[in-house]
Amino acid sequence: MLHSDDLLQQVYPRRSSRMKMQRLALILYSLMVLTPLRSNAESENGTLFFSTQQLVAQIEFTEEPKLNIESAWTLRFAESQEDLKSKSLVEPDFDIEVKLWMSGCGPKGGHPSAPVKIQRISRGTYDISQAYFIMSGTWDIVIALRERDSKKLVDIVTKQVSIK
Ligand SMILES: [Cu+2]
Numbered sequence: 135m136l137h138s139d140d141l142l143q144q145v146y147p148r149r150s151s152r153m154k155m156q157r158l159a160l161i162l163y164s165l166m167v168l169t170p171l172r173s174n175a176e177s178e179n180g181t182l183f184f185s186t187q188q189l190v191a192q193i194e195f196t197e198e199p200k201l202n203i204e205s206a207w208t209l210r211f212a213e214s215q216e217d218l219k220s221k222s223l224v225e226p227d228f229d230i231e232v233k234l235w236m237s238g239c240g241p242k243g244g245h246p247s248a249p250v251k252i253q254r255i256s257r258g259t260y261d262i263s264q265a266y267f268i269m270s271g272t273w274d275i276v277i278a279l280r281e282r283d284s285k286k287l288v289d290i291v292t293k294q295v296s297i298k
Contacts, residue, residue: 176291176292176293176294177215179215180192180193180293181215181218182277182291182292182293183291184279184289184291185289186288186289187226187279187288187289188213188214189211189212189213189224189226189279189289190211190212190213190214190215190217190218191209191210191211191212191277191291192209192210192212192218193207193208193209193275193293194207194208194210195207196208197263199265199267199273199295199297200267200297201267201268201269201270201297201298202266202267202268203266204263204264204265204266205265205266205267206261206262206263206264206265207262207265208255208259208260208261208262209230209232209259209260209261209262209277210223210258210259210260211223211224211225211226211258211259212224212258223256223257223258223259224257224258225257225258226258226279227282228279228280228281228282228288229279229280229281229282229285230252230260230277230278230279230280231276231277231278231279231280232250232252232260232262232275232276232277232278233246233247233249233250233275233276233278234246234247234250234265234266234267234273234274234275234276235247235273235274235276235292236269236271236272236273236274237272237274239269239271247265247266247267247268247273248264248266248268249264250262250263250264250265251263251264267295267297269297270297270298271296271297272294272295272296272297273294273295273296273297274292274293274294275292275293275294275295276290276291276292277290277291277292277293278290
């Protein structure tokens with residue numbers, strides 16, 4: 135049987151090589167996202183620690199994660215756990231990226247879900263909605279900080295959720 139990529143190459147040679155580039159970019163991006171991801175840990179009460187910044191984050195679900203139903207949460211940033219508790223929040227000086235990622239699944243070793251909606255509410259407070267966990271298993275909620283101009287990755291934390 136002809137592999138579908140080979141078939142595409144014959145029918146659409148230029149389009150296929152562009153698809154390969156896109157695939158390569160996706161793999162490189164996954165590596166970039168997943169490599170630093172293993173080093174940071176979530177504390178028992180759910181605080182997420184950014185290792186390169188004096189910054190912590192907290193996820194408070196407003197719609198608990200469930201299979202194929204929209205999930206939503208409030209994402210808050212502060213300089214310390216104490217500040218999170220007292221809601222003395224800070225606005226990170228970075229672009230904030232939120233993604234859903236399922237690792238160890240599929241031929242490429244992982245895959246995203248559809249982009250979530252990120253809406254800034256107030257200082258250090260964001261509403262995240264339209265988050266869909268499209269398979270059962272363990273998902274990573276990945277929060278990345280990027281330089282505003284260069285979009286260079288500054289730091290990354292993850293929260294794991296288990297979807298039944
Ligand atoms: Cu999956």
